Amino acid sequence: MSTSIHLSPGQVAASLALVVLAAAISFWQRADLERDIGIATVRSFIQLTAIGYAIKLIFEADTLWLVFGLLAVMVLFGALTARARAKKVPGAFWPLLIALAVAGVTTLGLVVALGVFEPTARYLVPVGGMVIGNAMTASAVALNRLGDEMAESRGKIEATLALGATAQEAAAPTVRRALRSGMIALIDSTKTTGVIFFPGTMVGMLLAGANPTDAVRLQLILLYALLGSVAIAGLVATGLAYRNFFTPAQQLREPGA
Amino acid sequence: MLFELSEVSLARGNRRVLDSVSAEVPAGATAIVGPSGAGKSTLLRLFNRLADPDAGTISYRDRLLTEYDPLVLRREVSLVPQLPALLEGTVESNLRYAADLADKQLDSARCLGLAGLDPDFAGRDVAKLSVGEQQRAMLARALAQQPKVLLLDEPTSALDHAARDAIEATLAELRRELEISIVLVSHDPEQARRLSDWVVRLEEGRAIEAAPVEEVL
Numbered sequence: 001m002s003t004s005i006h007l008s009p010g011q012v013a014a015s016l017a018l019v020v021l022a023a024a025i026s027f028w029q030r031a032d033l034e035r036d037i038g039i040a041t042v043r044s045f046i047q048l049t050a051i052g053y054a055i056k057l058i059f060e061a062d063t064l065w066l067v068f069g070l071l072a073v074m075v076l077f078g079a080l081t082a083r084a085r086a087k088k089v090p091g092a093f094w095p096l097l098i099a100l101a102v103a104g105v106t107t108l109g110l111v112v113a114l115g116v117f118e119p120t121a122r123y124l125v126p127v128g129g130m131v132i133g134n135a136m137t138a139s140a141v142a143l144n145r146l147g148d149e150m151a152e153s154r155g156k157i158e159a160t161l162a163l164g165a166t167a168q169e170a171a172a173p174t175v176r177r178a179l180r181s182g183m184i185a186l187i188d189s190t191k192t193t194g195v196i197f198f199p200g201t202m203v204g205m206l207l208a209g210a211n212p213t214d215a216v217r218l219q220l221i222l223l224y225a226l227l228g229s230v231a232i233a234g235l236v237a238t239g240l241a242y243r244n245f246f247t248p249a250q251q252l253r254e255p256g257a
Numbered sequence: 258m259l260f261e262l263s264e265v266s267l268a269r270g271n272r273r274v275l276d277s278v279s280a281e282v283p284a285g286a287t288a289i290v291g292p293s294g295a296g297k298s299t300l301l302r303l304f305n306r307l308a309d310p311d312a313g314t315i316s317y318r319d320r321l322l323t324e325y326d327p328l329v330l331r332r333e334v335s336l337v338p339q340l341p342a343l344l345e346g347t348v349e350s351n352l353r354y355a356a357d358l359a360d361k362q363l364d365s366a367r368c369l370g371l372a373g374l375d376p377d378f379a380g381r382d383v384a385k386l387s388v389g390e391q392q393r394a395m396l397a398r399a400l401a402q403q404p405k406v407l408l409l410d411e412p413t414s415a416l417d418h419a420a421r422d423a424i425e426a427t428l429a430e431l432r433r434e435l436e437i438s439i440v441l442v443s444h445d446p447e448q449a450r451r452l453s454d455w456v457v458r459l460e461e462g463r464a465i466e467a468a469p470v471e472e473v474l
Contacts, residue, residue, distance in 0.1 A: 155338065155340050155342040156342040156343075156344070158307060158338065158342070159338050159342035159343075159395070160342075160344065161307060161331070162305060162307060162331055162335065162336040162337075162338065163331065163332070163335070163354070163355045163358050163359075163398070163399075163402065164328045164329070164330075164331035164332035164358050164359060164402070165328075165358055166328065169358075173344070173345070247309075249306060249309065249327045250327050250328060251306065251307055251308060251309070251327075252307070254269065
């Protein structure tokens with residue numbers, strides 16, 4: 001990991017040729033995405049440059065408090081972003097916030113405790129970002145599905161409640177399906193990794209001149225950590241969020257109530 | 258008195274579904290009748306606390322409904338909804354689920370028989386049943402809990418005449434054999450006359466009458 005490559009601003013600017021190509025294809029095919037391509041390019045430039053400087057500062061300061069602060073901000077923004085995709089789930093913010101925090105703390109805590117990574121900013125910031133980012137996507141997909149499924153299965157859930165089942169028992173099949181759909185994308189991509197696509201970390205390390213064996217080992221550690229974090233986030237998010245559909249008397253709330 | 262309603266009101270959005278309903282429902286067989294949108298199904302859902310009124314009180318056997326544990330209440334006062342909603346699996350697995358919840362021994366052949374279904378329905382996949390068969394499987398599932406009160410929401414709405422007659426015969430037999438009380442929602446006054454001895458008539462969310470069947474119909 002000691003090797004590094006240096007890229008000039010000119011090289012970055014040259015890669016914009018491909019953005020121009022993308023915009024040209026959009027224009028030619030009337031896909032009407034030129035504006036979005038432009039916004040995406042500008043935003044990625046500003047956001048990545050800003051986070052690059054922030055990470056540089058955090059690496060130089062090398063205090064864990066700054067790392068925890070940055071990870072906390074990621075969890076907060078992750079929960080807010082995921083909430084936008086879970087509109088049908090009442091009070092989705094807190095389940096998402098707790099899910100991301102628990103997934104981040106457990107996953108990072110375990111990899112540090114097992115001696116996989118040292119507890120330094122250099123490891124915790126990028127790994128934490130990946131863990132929280134994947135946990136966010138998984139829990140957003142899971143809660144999005146939960147919202148749809150709870151609406152579709154109202155009759156069945158209420159008929160099960162009518163037998164004297166608890167809210168947890170009545171919602172169990174729905175919660176299970178939501179959790180599955182949150183986890184399945186990462187499981188599928190993990191299955192095909194190295195065959196259909198090369199994950200970013202490995203590509204980055206290879207480009208930076210690292211030994212391929214090291215690149216593969218690091219990538220494996222990250223994939224396994226991500227599987228863990230996605231499962232934890234999905235479980236916590238669905239396990240907390242389904243409760244918001246029910247009253248304390250084990251009644252299904254009216255939609256929008 | 259089985260159920261006693263006092264000034265029960267419930268709104269959904271801007272609509273008053275139940276408006277100050279006061280009525281008595283004695284043990285035996287009661288029909289709740291009235292036009293569509295009168296609040297019949299909503300009233301039925303209040304009896305086993307799938308919903309609570311915004312105002313007013315309901316008692317069951319002289320105790321407020323809210324004093325019962327809702328889970329225990331629902332196993333004793335069993336509601337069969339209008340639309341069949343069985344769990345994935347076989348008819349038998351549905352009956353077992355219900356019996357286990359109520360902590361009762363399951364005699365699936367008997368439950369199926371009471372609901373007018375052959376014992377060989379036990380192994381059938383619920384996804385492959387007709388709507389009428391599903392409706393009867395729902396009734397069998399409720400019976401697997403050995404409830405004291407059956408709340409039935411339009412139990413024959415999806416059935417042809419022959420199947421309707423079979424269900425009605427079953428309900429009459431249930432009352433004789435099991436001494437079960439039945440509260441049934443029906444839009445059909447003839448059915449109410451055939452099956453019940455007490456009638457509550459709702460119109461636009463208000464209880465117009467609550468009296469013996471021969472006085473109302």
